[in-house]
Amino acid sequence: MHPAKSIILFTTISGMGYGLIISLLIFQIYVGHTLSFISYFLTFVVSMTLVSGGLLSSTLHLGHPERAHFALTQWRSSWLSREGVFAILLYPVIAIYTLLFYLNPDNRSLDALSIIIILIAIATIFSTGKIYSSLRAIYSWNTELTTFNYLALGGLTGLMLFQSLLLLMGYNLANVYYYLIILIIFSCIGKILYWVRLDLNNTTTNKSTALGLKSQLQVNLLESPHDASNFLLKEMGYKVARKHSKKLRKIALLFAFILPLLIIFLSIVLNFYHITILAFLFMIMGVFMERWLFFAEAKHSVMNYY
Amino acid sequence: MTSLHNNNKIKLGLVIDLDICVGCHACAVSCKEWNSGGHSAPLTDLNTSGENPDGVWFNRVHTFEILDEESDNGYTLNFPRSCLHCDDAPCVTVCPTGASYKREEDGIVLVNPDACIGCKLCSWACPYGAREYDQVEKVMKKCTLCVDKIYNSNLPEESRVPACVSACPTGARSFGDLGDSNSQVSKLVEERKGVDLMPEQETKPVNKYLLPKRRLGNTRNAPRMNNFNNLENKKLNILERFVDKILS
Numbered sequence: 001m002h003p004a005k006s007i008i009l010f011t012t013i014s015g016m017g018y019g020l021i022i023s024l025l026i027f028q029i030y031v032g033h034t035l036s037f038i039s040y041f042l043t044f045v046v047s048m049t050l051v052s053g054g055l056l057s058s059t060l061h062l063g064h065p066e067r068a069h070f071a072l073t074q075w076r077s078s079w080l081s082r083e084g085v086f087a088i089l090l091y092p093v094i095a096i097y098t099l100l101f102y103l104n105p106d107n108r109s110l111d112a113l114s115i116i117i118i119l120i121a122i123a124t125i126f127s128t129g130k131i132y133s134s135l136r137a138i139y140s141w142n143t144e145l146t147t148f149n150y151l152a153l154g155g156l157t158g159l160m161l162f163q164s165l166l167l168l169m170g171y172n173l174a175n176v177y178y179y180l181i182i183l184i185i186f187s188c189i190g191k192i193l194y195w196v197r198l199d200l201n202n203t204t205t206n207k208s209t210a211l212g213l214k215s216q217l218q219v220n221l222l223e224s225p226h227d228a229s230n231f232l233l234k235e236m237g238y239k240v241a242r243k244h245s246k247k248l249r250k251i252a253l254l255f256a257f258i259l260p261l262l263i264i265f266l267s268i269v270l271n272f273y274h275i276t277i278l279a280f281l282f283m284i285m286g287v288f289m290e291r292w293l294f295f296a297e298a299k300h301s302v303m304n305y306y
Numbered sequence: 307m308t309s310l311h312n313n314n315k316i317k318l319g320l321v322i323d324l325d326i327c328v329g330c331h332a333c334a335v336s337c338k339e340w341n342s343g344g345h346s347a348p349l350t351d352l353n354t355s356g357e358n359p360d361g362v363w364f365n366r367v368h369t370f371e372i373l374d375e376e377s378d379n380g381y382t383l384n385f386p387r388s389c390l391h392c393d394d395a396p397c398v399t400v401c402p403t404g405a406s407y408k409r410e411e412d413g414i415v416l417v418n419p420d421a422c423i424g425c426k427l428c429s430w431a432c433p434y435g436a437r438e439y440d441q442v443e444k445v446m447k448k449c450t451l452c453v454d455k456i457y458n459s460n461l462p463e464e465s466r467v468p469a470c471v472s473a474c475p476t477g478a479r480s481f482g483d484l485g486d487s488n489s490q491v492s493k494l495v496e497e498r499k500g501v502d503l504m505p506e507q508e509t510k511p512v513n514k515y516l517l518p519k520r521r522l523g524n525t526r527n528a529p530r531m532n533n534f535n536n537l538e539n540k541k542l543n544i545l546e547r548f549v550d551k552i553l554s
């Protein structure tokens with residue numbers, strides 16, 4: 001599939017934004033509103049910027065952005081529509097939370113609202129994952145590992161960013177590192193499993209079934225219907241050389257998981273936590289690479305006709 | 307509404323006979339011609355006389371070379387590809403706006419160009435590549451089953467079939483109600499054991515394809531000559547074996 005920059009940007013940036021909201025609110029519940037309002041507000045602004053920037057980038061990718069509100073109507077059947085509904089729903093709820101937190105920072109009954117916001121944020125990332133994992137025509141995405149990857153990477157990048165912001169605002173919480181380490185390991189395993197499954201290529205769709213033929217026949221394209229390119233080839237015919245994709249996977253794993261993990265260990269050993277900001281930067285690069293591969297490596301069943 | 311109702315009794319569709327299709331592209335061209343002024347008009351073309359022409363087509367004819375290694379036979383297969391108006395159309399259920407829908411009265415899958423936001427998700431969901439995005443109108447387009455021709459009371463009765471069906475010089479395309487087991491098309495499918503494309507995708511296509519009748523596995527046809535490297539497969543007489551041994 002063609003790796004469109006707007007979708008890569010949208011999925012990574014907004015995933016991180018939702019991860020940041022989740023981290024922030026879990027933190028609020030967990031340590032009992034010890035964050036000053038101004039620190040809360042800064043984190044809130046960063047997360048909203050990421051989420052909204054991602055949404056905007058995906059809206060601009062549409063042919064008719066001015067009709068985008070139509071996309072909220074089909075939540076009964078479409079995961080894309082559900083994603084939109086959850087994304088919109090988050091704004092008023094978190095605005096109310098922020099207002100109430102400002103009025104009374106010690107109000108523990110706000111935790112109930114936190115849980116609702118956390119659930120909406122999780123539902124949004126889950127829907128994003130589902131958009132892809134429910135497409136049977138694209139074997140590499142058609143697995144719950146896709147949804148898991150979206151959730152895990154959203155949570156991980158969000159927590160990593162939260163940790164960096166806390167450091168910059170002068171907080172230091174050793175506990176966060178343990179959660180980070182666990183999340184890195186889980187996300188990494190999820191991604192490796194995704195690639196293992198992709199390489200098994202256990203799809204039953206092939207050139208023979210595409211033509212309704214018996215499978216022992218050998219099918220070669222003799223004449224393409226058109227000698228220039230077309231929408232299908234441009235949108236779905238993206239090919240990365242196998243050799244390159246293997247190399248790129250290693251780079252993605254290195255940047256997204258292995259380097260951040262090593263840096264976090266190092267920061268614990270050295271008791272110098274500010275270097276984890278570097279880990280965040282590496283992780284972002286790795287996740288961009290991962291998302292690019294997610295699209296570039298995906299083969300659409302229509303390519304059996306070309 | 308992009309939920310599927312799945313209770314339409316009338317299932318209009320095409321039956322395409324790959325045995326007699328000669329790959330002339332007449333269906334593709336006449337589809338383009340009719341639909342350039344039809345329900346989903348225009349079918350935008352770009353750069354028509356330039357280096358990289360591009361444009362929207364609802365029907366594309368591929369030609370394949372089929373080799374049957376078992377019987378050492380081969381043949382050419384011409385294959386027109388258009389929307390199959392699937393019963394379980396994944397392109398419809400993914401649509402966030404309701405622009406993509408399957409008609410309850412006859413099962414035709416259509417796009418409402420006034421509601422489509424051009425997110426292209428439906429084209430990803432269709433396993434067959436039956437949907438093409440219009441870069442100028444910025445909405446999705448697809449085969450309409452010539453909905454504006456088959457019900458057109460201004461046309462004589464016999465012309466109320468899709469343009470591609472009218473155009474086919476060999477009669478390889480038939481149109482009718484595949485939901486009615488007594489219709490001519492259903493009988494044709496039964497007689498010729500019509501098949502679904504990619505049945506494992508579970509889209510339940512309405513359109514059926516009829517495979518070539520005689521050529522498959524018929525060893526009486528002329529043998530292919532490109533397998534001369536594989537002499538051990540053939541029955542050689544003693545002299546031939548001797549020559550083969552010396553030469554190889």
Ligand code: SF4
Pocket residue numbers: 388389390391392395396397398415431432433434435436437448509
């Ligand atoms: S062939 Fe493709 S576009 Fe047509 S109904 Fe089936 S899934 Fe939808």
Ligand code: SF4
Pocket residue numbers: 400401402403404405406417421422423424425426427428429445446
């Ligand atoms: S491109 Fe149009 S028809 Fe297709 S899913 Fe998006 S809104 Fe629906």
Ligand code: SF4
Pocket residue numbers: 333336337338340341364365388389448449450451452468469470471
């Ligand atoms: S039914 Fe009409 S729109 Fe569909 S392929 Fe045939 S001519 Fe084209």
